[in-house]
Amino acid sequence: MKTETPETRTVELGVWKVVLLNDVHRDYRKNWNNILLALPLFRRLAIDIYTLEPMLSILFVLEKFWSGIESAVLLYLSSRLLRIIEVGLVSGTVNSGAILSAVAIRLCCSALAALLSWASDGIHPILRTRVMTHFQLHLMQGKSLPESSTTEAKSKFDVSARHAWTAFEDVADFLQQIVTTGSELALIVQSCRAAESPLFAVLFSGRSLWDQAHVVYTDNKYFQRMKSLVQMATDGYRSEVLGCDLVGYIITEYQKAMSSLGTTSDDWAEQQYSRRTDPLMRISEAIMGDVPMVYYAVAAIMKPSKFSISSIAILHQSSGSLEWSMRCLFRNVSKFRKRCERLRMIYEADKINNKLIDGCLSYPPEKSQGMSFELRDLSFSYPGSQSTKPALSNINLSIKAGQLVVIVGANGSGKSTVIKLLARLYDPTSGPDSLTADGLPISKYRMSELREATAMLTQEHSLFPVPLGENIGLGFVKHVEDMEMIDRAAELGGATHCLAKLTEGKDTILSAMNEAYGHDVPESEAHPLQVEMEKLRKNITLSGGEKQRIVASRTFMRFESGKVKFVVVDEPSSALDPEGEASLFNNLIDAREGKTMIFVTHRFGHLAKRADLIVCMKDGSIVETGNHKELVEMNGEYAKLYNIQASAFV
Numbered sequence: 001m002k003t004e005t006p007e008t009r010t011v012e013l014g015v016w017k018v019v020l021l022n023d024v025h026r027d028y029r030k031n032w033n034n035i036l037l038a039l040p041l042f043r044r045l046a047i048d049i050y051t052l053e054p055m056l057s058i059l060f061v062l063e064k065f066w067s068g069i070e071s072a073v074l075l076y077l078s079s080r081l082l083r084i085i086e087v088g089l090v091s092g093t094v095n096s097g098a099i100l101s102a103v104a105i106r107l108c109c110s111a112l113a114a115l116l117s118w119a120s121d122g123i124h125p126i127l128r129t130r131v132m133t134h135f136q137l138h139l140m141q142g143k144s145l146p147e148s149s150t151t152e153a154k155s156k157f158d159v160s161a162r163h164a165w166t167a168f169e170d171v172a173d174f175l176q177q178i179v180t181t182g183s184e185l186a187l188i189v190q191s192c193r194a195a196e197s198p199l200f201a202v203l204f205s206g207r208s209l210w211d212q213a214h215v216v217y218t219d220n221k222y223f224q225r226m227k228s229l230v231q232m233a234t235d236g237y238r239s240e241v242l243g244c245d246l247v248g249y250i251i252t253e254y255q256k257a258m259s260s261l262g263t264t265s266d267d268w269a270e271q272q273y274s275r276r277t278d279p280l281m282r283i284s285e286a287i288m289g290d291v292p293m294v295y296y297a298v299a300a301i302m303k304p305s306k307f308s309i310s311s312i313a314i315l316h317q318s319s320g321s322l323e324w325s326m327r328c329l330f331r332n333v334s335k336f337r338k339r340c341e342r343l344r345m346i347y348e349a350d351k352i353n354n355k356l357i358d359g360c361l362s363y364p365p366e367k368s369q370g371m372s373f374e375l376r377d378l379s380f381s382y383p384g385s386q387s388t389k390p391a392l393s394n395i396n397l398s399i400k401a402g403q404l405v406v407i408v409g410a411n412g413s414g415k416s417t418v419i420k421l422l423a424r425l426y427d428p429t430s431g432p433d434s435l436t437a438d439g440l441p442i443s444k445y446r447m448s449e450l451r452e453a454t455a456m457l458t459q460e461h462s463l464f465p466v467p468l469g470e471n472i473g474l475g476f477v478k479h480v481e482d483m484e485m486i487d488r489a490a491e492l493g494g495a496t497h498c499l500a501k502l503t504e505g506k507d508t509i510l511s512a513m514n515e516a517y518g519h520d521v522p523e524s525e526a527h528p529l530q531v532e533m534e535k536l537r538k539n540i541t542l543s544g545g546e547k548q549r550i551v552a553s554r555t556f557m558r559f560e561s562g563k564v565k566f567v568v569v570d571e572p573s574s575a576l577d578p579e580g581e582a583s584l585f586n587n588l589i590d591a592r593e594g595k596t597m598i599f600v601t602h603r604f605g606h607l608a609k610r611a612d613l614i615v616c617m618k619d620g621s622i623v624e625t626g627n628h629k630e631l632v633e634m635n636g637e638y639a640k641l642y643n644i645q646a647s648a649f650v
């Protein structure tokens, strides 16, 4: 892999390659510009947080301000005390009053610092929880938008409520850092003035990799091979490894890769980068660290009367702190860019460009036997798809209200894509007129009413982390607590038996959010803490087929609303036993009154003869349509697929 460009350079560090920017100053300028651009956002964030918790946010800011000046104030008070003691020792007359008052002030300040730190321990968690729950709600509203499943939207939501809090905390820390640096600088200026010496320069040592934007990767084939072999020796591959007797092979191959890799280091790139310096650089860094000391010594020789042990001590300590503060300040600048981007994403979470434009007509336009569809020269490519061929091309199809349709075809032939368009999860690329529902372009109808009229049962549907009964009830939210209705839906979805097996029945939560972890818990099974852990670990599991039954029951619950006009059933029975599958399909077909029903399945044997229309697809196009008898007589693609299934039972 080659990542070298006019803007970047690649440094090799052991097994790693590190890509760095050539013009780091441009990166700094960009960081500053980003910060300036993000200022209005931070202002908005500050106002939001203040509105949420006015008192706590003021206390938070005060505490941060105090933390900013604390080190300089305490250092100043210590130096004052030292100075008084030193003067007393030199002159032989100890001013006990002055010493005691300096000690008292120093103690009061320490007590105030401790009090504020105690208060901040209480303020932080409350403020954090309030801010995070507020932004969680904001993000949840954005995430619930129907088109947020597109790639663009997904990348927008790569943020969490925690990011809002960290952005706020980082701004506060950054401001605190500025106050700290400023107060330490003021202390040094004041000390230098007292000594009547010029201000000395603060010197920095070299930059670490952490201070720069960088990308680390490895293309060392021996290192990669060793990693793959280690992976093969883990539990996930145990049965294959033992089954093929691969243990010896893995060890030999690992040894081979290891000897080819030799002594090339696989230490973290960042560590290797900081070890890269030559000895001269190391020596100069060490000397630079001592420059302040040399400065005091020279100043003391030049102006002995103005210098004291206490002023040297204070200058030495404050120059060390100042260097550290300035380093942190610069480091924070690059951290800021990320925070700014995340904050912008959070505030823009509810401003996603709506790819699917909502219509304004009510659905259904009139009483009907189900939704009818016309597809005319319809083509479709997935947004951002790398494929050179559209997923669907030139589709012409007529589905009448109330028909039972079965779509068949090989993998990747476009079956699921057709139903995604019919359910308006995407719009056709061939324009709105290429897909009509009940005589009008589907995009003209209000999306919420279309969704209400559509029930989808696909293998992608999963269980929510709420009780199983609620999982079924969510099919018809208005009646989520109607146990009679839920029981009826469970019966039709084939879930009654598996619910009855569970101790807590419909109240069972599969992946309960009971976060539990242990620390230093002894391995002994009989240890009371180990027993407790085992109890907590016990997650209830259902088989794949049982889960599909619950999901299917949710679809039957949807039927209870009486508003469903279109039912899509896309391979929801992959894990069901033959009896379960047959009974699910029978129950669905029995409920087809007033609904158009489309099945997408590879095991279409028992549906074929009942279907009003069979659509056979190949490579994104429809190759045959008709009923079972017609298509078998045609002896084409459908007959081929049907005969393969039928011959298995002969």
Ligand SMILES: Nc1ncnc2c1ncn2[C@@H]1O[C@H](COP(=O)(O)OP(=O)(O)OP(=O)(O)O)[C@@H](O)[C@H]1O
Binding pocket: 382, 385, 391, 409, 410, 411, 412, 413, 414, 415, 416, 417, 418
């Ligand atoms: N989200 C997507 N983004 C990009 N391409 C996709 C996406 N989903 C499907 N495709 C592509 O569209 C084509 C049709 O896929 P589709 O899922 O409709 O096939 P299918 O007939 O339902 O297949 P299967 O029988 O395996 O479920 C395939 O080439 C697939 O790779």
